[in-house]
Amino acid sequence: MYMYDDFDAAFVRGRVAEFRDQVARRLDGTLSEAEFLPIRLKNGLYLQLHAYMLRIAVPYGTLDSRKMRQLAYIADRWDKGYGHFTTRTNIQFNWPKLKDVPDILDALADVDMHAIQTSGNCIRNVTADHFAGAAADEIEDPRPTAELLRQWSTDHPEFAWLGRKFKIAVIASEHDRAVLKSHDIGVRIVRGVADEPGYEIFVGGGLGRTPMVAKQIRSFLPKAHLLPYLESILQVYNLQGRRDNKYKARIKILVHETGIDRFRELVETRFQEKLPQFNGVNQKILRRIEGSFVPPAFEAAQPMPPVLGAGLQSWIDTNVAAHRLDHYGIVTVSLKGIGETPGDASSDQMRLLADLAEEYAHDELRVSHEQNIVLPHVPRRHLPAIYDRLKAAGLATANIGLISDIIACPGMDYCALATARSIPVAQQIAERFHELGLEHEIGPMKIKISGCINACGHHHVGHIGILGLDRAGVENYQITLGGDGTETTVIGERAGPGFSYDEIVPAIERIVSAYLDVRTDPEETFIECFRRVGMTPFKEALYPPEEARSNAA
Amino acid sequence: MTTIVTGNGISGDDWADRDVFAFDCFWNGQELPEEPLAVAFPNDREAADLVPWLDRIGLIVVDFPAFSDGRGFSVARRLRELGYRGRLRASGPLVSDQLRAALKVGFDEVAVAPSVAARQPASHWKVGAQESYQDRIAV
Numbered sequence: 001m002y003m004y005d006d007f008d009a010a011f012v013r014g015r016v017a018e019f020r021d022q023v024a025r026r027l028d029g030t031l032s033e034a035e036f037l038p039i040r041l042k043n044g045l046y047l048q049l050h051a052y053m054l055r056i057a058v059p060y061g062t063l064d065s066r067k068m069r070q071l072a073y074i075a076d077r078w079d080k081g082y083g084h085f086t087t088r089t090n091i092q093f094n095w096p097k098l099k100d101v102p103d104i105l106d107a108l109a110d111v112d113m114h115a116i117q118t119s120g121n122c123i124r125n126v127t128a129d130h131f132a133g134a135a136a137d138e139i140e141d142p143r144p145t146a147e148l149l150r151q152w153s154t155d156h157p158e159f160a161w162l163g164r165k166f167k168i169a170v171i172a173s174e175h176d177r178a179v180l181k182s183h184d185i186g187v188r189i190v191r192g193v194a195d196e197p198g199y200e201i202f203v204g205g206g207l208g209r210t211p212m213v214a215k216q217i218r219s220f221l222p223k224a225h226l227l228p229y230l231e232s233i234l235q236v237y238n239l240q241g242r243r244d245n246k247y248k249a250r251i252k253i254l255v256h257e258t259g260i261d262r263f264r265e266l267v268e269t270r271f272q273e274k275l276p277q278f279n280g281v282n283q284k285i286l287r288r289i290e291g292s293f294v295p296p297a298f299e300a301a302q303p304m305p306p307v308l309g310a311g312l313q314s315w316i317d318t319n320v321a322a323h324r325l326d327h328y329g330i331v332t333v334s335l336k337g338i339g340e341t342p343g344d345a346s347s348d349q350m351r352l353l354a355d356l357a358e359e360y361a362h363d364e365l366r367v368s369h370e371q372n373i374v375l376p377h378v379p380r381r382h383l384p385a386i387y388d389r390l391k392a393a394g395l396a397t398a399n400i401g402l403i404s405d406i407i408a409c410p411g412m413d414y415c416a417l418a419t420a421r422s423i424p425v426a427q428q429i430a431e432r433f434h435e436l437g438l439e440h441e442i443g444p445m446k447i448k449i450s451g452c453i454n455a456c457g458h459h460h461v462g463h464i465g466i467l468g469l470d471r472a473g474v475e476n477y478q479i480t481l482g483g484d485g486t487e488t489t490v491i492g493e494r495a496g497p498g499f500s501y502d503e504i505v506p507a508i509e510r511i512v513s514a515y516l517d518v519r520t521d522p523e524e525t526f527i528e529c530f531r532r533v534g535m536t537p538f539k540e541a542l543y544p545p546e547e548a549r550s551n552a553a
Numbered sequence: 554m555t556t557i558v559t560g561n562g563i564s565g566d567d568w569a570d571r572d573v574f575a576f577d578c579f580w581n582g583q584e585l586p587e588e589p590l591a592v593a594f595p596n597d598r599e600a601a602d603l604v605p606w607l608d609r610i611g612l613i614v615v616d617f618p619a620f621s622d623g624r625g626f627s628v629a630r631r632l633r634e635l636g637y638r639g640r641l642r643a644s645g646p647l648v649s650d651q652l653r654a655a656l657k658v659g660f661d662e663v664a665v666a667p668s669v670a671a672r673q674p675a676s677h678w679k680v681g682a683q684e685s686y687q688d689r690i691a692v
Contacts (some may be wrong), residue, residue, distance in 0.1 A: 007689060014683045022650065032670050035648050038621055151686045157654035158630050161623025238627040273634060282690045443568070
């Protein structure tokens with residue numbers, strides 16, 4: 001894990017002091033509300049429906065027990081005893097008081113954390129594969145590159161006032177677990193023809209009201225060229241991106257309107273000019289960073305105790321993924337307990353996760369973009385003990401990748417932008433299918449729910465996407481089908497007219513029944529089935545002809 | 554009178570009684586004096602257009618229509634990359650919290666809008682000694 005050096009520590013403290021001063025200047029009126037707004041956003045502080053919300057950065061989703069315990073402490077000391085893990089692998093606290101925020105930031109700095117650039121029109125927290133360092137299929141750990149980008153983008157003087165937010169993700173395997181192609185820039189670590197290390201670069205992805213899949217701008221970029229190349233992309237975007245309309249201001253619109261070929265020319269020209277300005281210091285820094293991401297001291301293989309009980313077996317089958325070592329597993333702890341708020345964890349649960357990481361799992365934790373917590377390095381012999389302790393804390397739900405493992409934005413329960421509720425829809429879907437006992441029968445299924453057009457719940461890339469809108473004061477939920485957020489990214493297709501709050505869960509049930517009817521066999525997953533048969537059977541299930549409807553009634 | 558802020562504090566505008574010419578003054582056919590000129594730079598223009606005339610320019614004034622419109626930061630970086638070594642001024646409703654970034658991208662000074670200067674005393678326009686990640690990592 002990356003440890004702050006003196007510079008990082010001083011920098012973060014400096015920013016806390018600066019924010020403390022900015023709050024004071026807002027309170028004495030020398031900063032206007034309009035001026036304070038982007039400043040507080042760049043420090044992670046939002047104003048929500050009922051209160052401020054503080055979004056804390058978890059760079060590339062990596063935590064250790066010390067950091068997790070401090071988050072639990074913050075939840076208890078300054079909030080209501082819980083936090084919400086987000087799709088950008090951050091954590092949000094929903095009830096802080098403005099006057100306490102500088103103290104919270106100081107408490108974060110105590111454990112090498114901060115809330116810098118978790119919001120605002122700047123380069124946001126950099127995300128990575130949540131299985132980084134543990135997955136068998138990765139070329140190298142993507143986190144050193146992500147950390148280099150974190151440092152480069154932090155307080156970047158040229159790119160602190162962009163037209164819109166800017167998100168970067170880094171992966172290092174063929175299989176994409178980080179929704180790479182929905183990012184403004186996606187960086188994939190690859191090897192060149194002579195096995196030399198480099199990056200494949202994607203640009204112009206994004207969800208929101210105009211979802212776009214990122215396009216490849218460079219098939220191979222030598223490792224040392226990453227920062228000048230990214231600076232070139234950002235400079236073209238900052239100068240030429242639209243500023244006349246907030247909804248057209250993301251780089252995806254610029255890339256789309258310019259055309260990827262012309263956009264690439266602009267970037268490559270700029271890059272040739274910029275390259276000589278970079279003297280290679282960043283590569284020395286990268287090597288130093290790599291030194292702090294060495295793999296843990298893995299233990300030798302030891303016998304696994306017998307698995308007694310169907311609950312444990314089911315949890316292992318569903319929540320434990322293959323590790324690059326056979327006698328290790330990657331444990332995903334579900335924050336999607338049936339009927340719970342997706343992504344929420346209480347301070348007690350956070351402390352338990354910290355304890356488990358420290359006692360059994362080389363003191364590492366990850367936040368996944370699917371709003372779960374990952375223990376990336378777990379010797380399989382400890383799985384029974386971990387399961388028992390999770391179970392006692394209500395954290396042993398065996399549903400990773402299943403229909404109740406739902407991504408949901410906070411929606412109208414918290415968010416000032418929301419047009420509909422998301423959380424109760426997620427809760428009711430999970431409860432309904434749990435009640436039917438169908439989760440495992442249905443198999444792999446990604447449902448993603450957004451409570452407004454901004455698409456924080458990634459609904460466009462859900463196998464089933466749900467978008468909550470407001471139609472003349474009434475919640476209306478639109479369904480998209482066939483979305484995919486992996487290396488084969490596809491934006492889901494709209495099924496047809498929306499459904500009311502009371503109709504949405506039965507509608508999802510009809511889609512699932514149609515799938516169970518038309519799949520060739522239980523091996524054919526929902527998304528495979530959709531790709532084979534297309535929209536028609538699902539449309540028929542969703543919108544039966546009048547006659548069938550009245551017969552059914 | 555316009556307030557000018559540099560890394561060393563606040564001063565008046567020593568260019569106040571001289572003209573600031575339009576961005577396209579070199580090719581719009583107008584008569585130009587021989588001495589170094591001040592040129593206005595709207596933030597949606599292309600910096601490379603000025604390259605043939607950079608040695609005739611003594612001051613470039615980059616317009617910030619709003620403090621949150623950050624195009625001017627890239628304009629400054631670009632002008633420096635293209636070899637402009639004269640004075641570079643950011644002009645508009647910037648706030649003191651942006652001074653550090655302005656100096657880093659190549660501006661020499663900020664012409665503070667009167668509306669902001671009235672609220673933000675000189676003591677706010679300071680740049681801390683803190684090193685930035687950019688100093689450490691990039692150029």
